[in-house]
Amino acid sequence: MHILFEPGFFSSSPVRTAVVMGAVTAIVSAIVGVFTVVRSQSFAGHALTDVATTGGSGAFFYGLSPLVGFIGAGVIGAGAMDLIGVQRARSRDLATGIVLGAATGLAALFLFLDTTKSATTGATQQILFGSIFTINPRVIPIAIFLSGVTLLLVGVIYRPLLLNSLNADLASARGIGVRTVGLLFMFALAVSVALSSIAIGSILSTALLIGPAAAALRVTRTIGAAMVVACILGVATTWLGILLSYDSYYWVSSGQGLPVSFFIVSIALLLYLVSGLPVIRRVVETGKLGTVA
Amino acid sequence: MSEVPVLEVDNVSLSFSGRRILDGVSFEIHRGEFTGLIGSNGVGKTTLLRIVLGLQRPGAGEIRVLGLPLSRHSRSLGYVPQKVVLDPDVPLRARDLVALGLDAHRYGFGRRTKQQRELVDKILCDVDAEHFANSRVGSLSGGEQQRVLIAHALVSQPKLLLLDEPLANLDPKSVQEIVALLHRVSSDHDVAILLSAHEMNALLPVMDRIVYLTEGRAASGTTEEVVRSDVLSKLYGHHVDVLKLHGRVLVVAEPGAEAGDIPDHPTLTVS
Numbered sequence: 149m150h151i152l153f154e155p156g157f158f159s160s161s162p163v164r165t166a167v168v169m170g171a172v173t174a175i176v177s178a179i180v181g182v183f184t185v186v187r188s189q190s191f192a193g194h195a196l197t198d199v200a201t202t203g204g205s206g207a208f209f210y211g212l213s214p215l216v217g218f219i220g221a222g223v224i225g226a227g228a229m230d231l232i233g234v235q236r237a238r239s240r241d242l243a244t245g246i247v248l249g250a251a252t253g254l255a256a257l258f259l260f261l262d263t264t265k266s267a268t269t270g271a272t273q274q275i276l277f278g279s280i281f282t283i284n285p286r287v288i289p290i291a292i293f294l295s296g297v298t299l300l301l302v303g304v305i306y307r308p309l310l311l312n313s314l315n316a317d318l319a320s321a322r323g324i325g326v327r328t329v330g331l332l333f334m335f336a337l338a339v340s341v342a343l344s345s346i347a348i349g350s351i352l353s354t355a356l357l358i359g360p361a362a363a364a365l366r367v368t369r370t371i372g373a374a375m376v377v378a379c380i381l382g383v384a385t386t387w388l389g390i391l392l393s394y395d396s397y398y399w400v401s402s403g404q405g406l407p408v409s410f411f412i413v414s415i416a417l418l419l420y421l422v423s424g425l426p427v428i429r430r431v432v433e434t435g436k437l438g439t440v441a
Numbered sequence: 442m443s444e445v446p447v448l449e450v451d452n453v454s455l456s457f458s459g460r461r462i463l464d465g466v467s468f469e470i471h472r473g474e475f476t477g478l479i480g481s482n483g484v485g486k487t488t489l490l491r492i493v494l495g496l497q498r499p500g501a502g503e504i505r506v507l508g509l510p511l512s513r514h515s516r517s518l519g520y521v522p523q524k525v526v527l528d529p530d531v532p533l534r535a536r537d538l539v540a541l542g543l544d545a546h547r548y549g550f551g552r553r554t555k556q557q558r559e560l561v562d563k564i565l566c567d568v569d570a571e572h573f574a575n576s577r578v579g580s581l582s583g584g585e586q587q588r589v590l591i592a593h594a595l596v597s598q599p600k601l602l603l604l605d606e607p608l609a610n611l612d613p614k615s616v617q618e619i620v621a622l623l624h625r626v627s628s629d630h631d632v633a634i635l636l637s638a639h640e641m642n643a644l645l646p647v648m649d650r651i652v653y654l655t656e657g658r659a660a661s662g663t664t665e666e667v668v669r670s671d672v673l674s675k676l677y678g679h680h681v682d683v684l685k686l687h688g689r690v691l692v693v694a695e696p697g698a699e700a701g702d703i704p705d706h707p708t709l710t711v712s
Contacts, residue, residue, distance in 0.1 A: 186531050304548050311545035314533065317522035318593070320496055322546045368532045369577065 154395045166280040166347075166390050166408070168288055173347040174356060174382030176295045179302055180340040181361030181382075182375050183333060187313040191241065192229060192334070194354045195248035196341045199225030201350040202251045203342075204275040205258035209265065214275065215287060218345045219294070222338030225251060230331045278349030278409045280390065291343055298339045305329050310371060347386070348409040359416030360385060363423035367431075385415045445508040446471050447517075447601045447633045453492060453502030454657075455485075462488055463499070464657035470601065470633050470650070475624060477644045478637040480654035486637040487523060489654070490603050493635070494520055507600060519594030519632070523605040527586060529579035535589045536561055536574045542593035561596060567629065568592045568622060584615030588622065595630060602627075604636040608643060616643050623647070641668070642689045668692070 157163055184193050203221025204214045225247055232243035262271035274282070302309070308329045312319035320326050344353035364378035389412035397405035422428065448470040455463040462485045470476050480486050491497040493504055495511045504511045506518065519542075527533075540553060540561050553561075565574045568588040573581055578589055587607055594602055604623070608616045624647040627634050638644060641651065645664060652661040653668070653676065660667050660676050667673070668690055670683045677694075684691040 186528075303550055306550075307541065307545045307547055311541045314527065314531070314538070314541075315522065315525050318520070318525070318590075319545065321494055321518070321520035321522070322542075324546055365530060365532055369534060369575070370532055370537060374532050 153391070154398050157391070157394055160394075161285070162281040162283075163390065163394060165283050165285045165288060167387060169280060169283055169291060169347055170386035170390055171383050172288075172291050172295045173343045174360070174386040175379050176298055176340045177344050177353070177356045178360050178364070178378035178382040179299060179375050180336050181357040181359075182365065182371065182378055183302070183309060183313060184337060184357060185361050185365055186310075186371070187333070189337070190354070190358050192244045193337055193341065193357050195229070195244045195251070196222050196225055196338050197345065197350050197353045198248050198255065199251040199338075200341050200345045200353070201275060202255040202258060204345060204350055205255050205262055205271070208262050208271050208275065209258050213287070215290065215342065215346055218342035218350065219339060221251070222342045223335060226331070226334035226338040230327075230334060274349075275345075276349050276351045277407060278345070278347055278352065280347050280408045281393075283346060287346065291346070294339055294343060298336050301332060301336050305332050309333055348389075348412050352409045352413050355413040355416050356382065356386070359413075359420050363416075363419045366423040367428055381419055385412055385419065388415055444472060446505075447474075447507060448493065448635065449503075449505040449508075450489075450493065451503045451505070453489070453499045453504065455488060455492065455497075455500045461657050463492075466502070466654070466657070466659040468650075468652050468659060468661035470635060472600070473627060473631055473633055474649040475627055475634045475644075475647050476636070476650040476652060477641055477648045478635055478652045478654060479641045479644075480637075480639065482639055484654050485657060486654060487605055490520075490605050490635070490637060493603060494518060517600045519597060519599035519602040521587070521590045521594050521602070521604040521607055523609070525586070525590060527579040527581075529577060531577075531579055533578050534575050535570055535578045535581065535585075535592075536565060538578050538589055539564060539592045539596050542596040564592045564596045567595070567626060582615075583611055584618060587611065587615070587619055591619075591623070591626070595626065595632070598630070599632060601633045601635060604634065606637055606639070608636075608638055608640070620644060620647055645688070645690065664690075 184190060199221045200218040203217035203219070205217070206221070207214050207217025229240075229243045229247050232239070232246060259272050259275070262275075273279075308319065308324040311322065312324055312326050312329050316326050319329075340357065341350075341353050344356045348356055360382035361374070361378045363381055364374045368374040368377050389408050392411040393405050393408040400406070446469040450466055450468050453463055453466045454461070466489065478486050478489065488497065492499045493511075495504070540557070543557055543561070544553070562571070562574075565571050568591050570585065570588045570592060573585055578586065581589065591602075591604070591607075607619060611619065620643050623634055623636065626632065636644070641648075648664055650661060651664050651667050652659050653673065655676055656678070658676055660672055668683055670681065673683060673692060674680045679694070682693050684693060
């Protein structure tokens with residue numbers, strides 16, 4: 149037992165908070181991530197992480213909860229990207245770049261102010277790279293509520309969003325409000341990024357959003373199955389990351405564990421690489437894994 | 442014929458940044474008819490189809506579907522857009538795309554009923570797509586994808602099917618197959634078809650009517666009525682010859698007419 153779980157893993161309250169928060173975050177990221185990949189909006193997702201950084205660092209400076217900053221900035225950023233232009237893929241790309249640039253500039257200012265104010269680099273570390281073991285347990289109910297709302301939103305717009313993601317012409321011919329659906333999805337993306345910013349840091353939340361979803365899309369035959377597999381991979385990745393980070397406290401003599409985010413991102417990358425192996429592809433093509441869900 | 446036409450295009454005009462794209466275009470489509478919308482690239486075929494669908498407003502004129510002014514959410518139209526690119530990396534089976542034709546406009550949750558799943562199966566059979574119904578739609582060939590898109594448009598049981606250049610980028614064998622398929626589907630499902638193409642020859646055996654579009658103006662009628670030297674010369678504004686060779690039609694400009702007048706000519710290509 150001790151080989152896998154170092155002493156105190158299950159009795160530690162920060163670990164329990166991390167496990168719950170990690171799972172909630174991973175599930176929302178997986179579901180939203182599947183659509184993000186299908187819609188080729190990874191870049192928009194990444195831009196929202198930069199926007200979240202701005203919000204998080206701003207909130208820290210003004211003494212607010214980082215979650216408020218992450219979500220507030222994300223929703224504003226999503227709206228701004230929609231306003232600048234989402235009708236065409238090209239201007240969508242451009243809008244994303246503009247918002248990303250502006251947000252990162254502001255984040256640089258806030259992070260500088262935070263560091264000056266608190267006289268440590270802790271704030272920068274916490275906002276950019278997360279702090280899943282130091283999450284206030286009181287955040288958990290809020291996180292669960294926000295996750296529920298986001299998942300409900302994605303569920304409600306599921307079919308219009310799916311057709312819109314495949315081809316906008318097909319969707320508008322069916323009378324789907326392409327722009328409304330796109331904007332609602334951007335809000336879901338903003339909340340998802342905010343949640344994972346708390347767990348693994350704003351800069352790294354793209355990894356949890358895209359990694360498990362991209363791997364799942366490679367090994368499944370339907371969108372529904374991809375969502376189920378992405379959730380499983382996401383939760384497994386996060387929990388394994390938490391475990392390894394906790395255990396790493398006992399590996400190095402410095403008396404400090406290695407960051408959770410590092411483990412989560414590494415595992416996500418590994419999963420994605422494995423999902424591309426020819427062996428896996430063959431299994432999917434011959435239909436043996438394709439019947440999942 | 443006292444029955445209400447499936448589609449009435451009444452004097453539709455549209456200008457875009459000073460350029461007249463459509464200039465008083467009028468034609469009707471009746472129940473179950475196969476109509477070819479023929480014209481060169483860039484002549485306004487896609488624009489006209491988008492106006493019929495209600496995705497674009499005409500500058501002037503009116504569209505009526507089954508006698509009623511067009512509402513944006515009209516369910517009586519099926520549409521197969523031009524150049525649909527389906528990503529091979531998206532796990533979506535052919536049958537999933539067809540099923541979205543039934544309920545993609547619906548918000549909220551809800552499983553598809555047994556009847557709906559049976560309808561999807563039936564439509565897939567009708568377009569000869571049953572043997573790749575469970576394959577990833579993005580990895581199918583162009584002709585196969587076209588069948589799936591036709592099934593997607595048909596499954597909501599429309600009265601009129603609009604297809605924008607469905608034969609472009611297909612090999613000659615697939616062109617023949619798709620044309621034969623559309624002809625069959627049109628009578629089996631009692632659905633009228635309006636299909637745009639820059640090449641009319643493949644459609645000659647199945648077209649009930651032709652709408653010939655050039656420089657924003659249109660002539661419509663049966664192929665015999667429209668594809669004639671005098672009618673097309675008037676439409677083009679200068680003399681063109683219509684040659685009939687082994688059941689194929691060639692529209693050629695008189696030697697001496699400026700080449701620029703008939704850019705990328707609709708029927709000049711001989712395959």
